[in-house]
Amino acid sequence: MCEKTICPLLENPNGYNPDTLDLAKNPEARDYWHKCFVRLVDKFAQQAIASQENDPTAADRAKEFKQAYINKLNLLRETSGSPNGEKMTIRRMLELNDFLLRHYGFADPWLDQKVQENHASIAVFQTRLEELDALEHEAKWVELVKGLLAGNMFDYGAQAITEILKNDKSFGLKDALKQIQPRPWLVDQLDEWIERLKGPPHKCAVIFVDNSGIDIVLGVLPFVRELLIRRTKVLLCANTEPSLNDVTSKELEQILDRCQCNILQNARNNNQLLVYATGQSTPCLDLRTLSPELCMAMKTNETDLIVIEGMGRALHTNLYAKFSCETFKLAVVKNKWLAEHLGGELFSVICKYESI
Incomplete structure (x- = not known):
């Protein structure tokens, strides 16, 4: 695992919290953002398939990605706020998306689009x-x-x-x-x-x-x-x-x-x-x-x-x-x-x- 370091210009490194919203303390916000990412997962899956349109396994892997992501989102929503639960944040939900796309073989689904737009x-x-x-x-x-x-x-x-x-x-x-x-x-x-x-x-x-x-x-x-x-x-x-x-x-x-x-x-x-x-x-x-x-x-x-x-x-x-x-x-x-x-x-x- 690569070594990581804390930013030396933070005013209070020990008290630093990157997240703006604490979804664990706000059930309404937690439900909203859960639904938001569940809706987005279809778009992510479609993009993943399109990025590997010549690979016959892409559709099945994208389907597995989608289900795994929804399962993780559901678990986050259910356990966030409990003593042993993982904290639910927008940052964490975005991290999960990237991690699972890579896990199912989609390292850079937006690559062609980035090249064209650049x-x-x-x-x-x-x-x-x-x-x-x-x-x-x-x-x-x-x-x-x-x-x-x-x-x-x-x-x-x-x-x-x-x-x-x-x-x-x-x-x-x-x-x-x-x-x-x-x-x-x-x-x-x-x-x-x-x-x-x-x-x-x-x-x-x-x-x-x-x-x-x-x-x-x-x-x-x-x-x-x-x-x-x-x-x-x-x-x-x-x-x-x-x-x-x-x-x-x-x-x-x-x-x-x-x-x-x-x-x-x-x-x-x-x-x-x-x-x-x-x-x-x-x-x-x-x-x-x-x-x-x-x-x-x-x-x-x-x-x-x-x-x-x-x-x-x-x-x-x-x-x-x-x-x-x-x-x-x-x-x-x-x-x-x-x-x-x-x-x-x-x-x-x-x-x-x-x-x-």
Whole structure:
């Protein structure tokens, strides 16, 4: 088993709890999320079959995966909250999905889709940069953050998004920008972030990224580019193993190889832009189980900014996590129940900047 290390920038490592919702203490929430994942398992199984359409055993293995997953979900719901029961969390249910897909021979069901979407996004990357470079400083940062949020809409673990993408194959970044909540957002600290940018540049930013395609290429990388222009070193942190349509660290290296941008390439050549594997393989982020190499890099590069994007990493987990450096957490709430629980509506925005 690979060695794992706790994030050195947590304010209180011993008191850190990655999970935002405690489903064990809320029967209504527990029942809702149980039903939610039971509905999603059909989509996961169908995707698994499609990813191995030439394998005659795929359908049977997907059926076994589906039944095993439902059995595990039922057990979690029944025993969570009891003294000897495993704690039921959204993070745990997503972990089970990935574990069981791999167990039944589906290592990366979204691979072909990720490749196609990365290719399409890279083709319009230069155009997106030109649009952004035409803006003045403050307007540019507003658009960069909005673009990062809109990019994060492309999440195949969210039912609301899969329905949109299923019905509109041409749905792109500009369409997503129209879907997200207009300002003021549910959590809106964008002005505080922009005010901070009037000060000295950060030494090193650690960015935990989410999805492939539009999210990473048209959302995250322009944001990274602007940090590099400010002479901030950037460590891009992606999953070690596949999960849904999340980008892996190996895929991220390949994307950067293909993105034609002198600023990004020069930064890579000068070790100002580095890619790290997190040691994780799910859509959530447990900062108790990071790769030792990443934790060492955080310390040696004197990280003073952590950026966490995505619903799994910044909302299902780490929404309330406290750090010893500045943090910027960004997510679109792509679940109606959760949006209402937080006091908002579907596609509400979390833009949470915390200074030290």
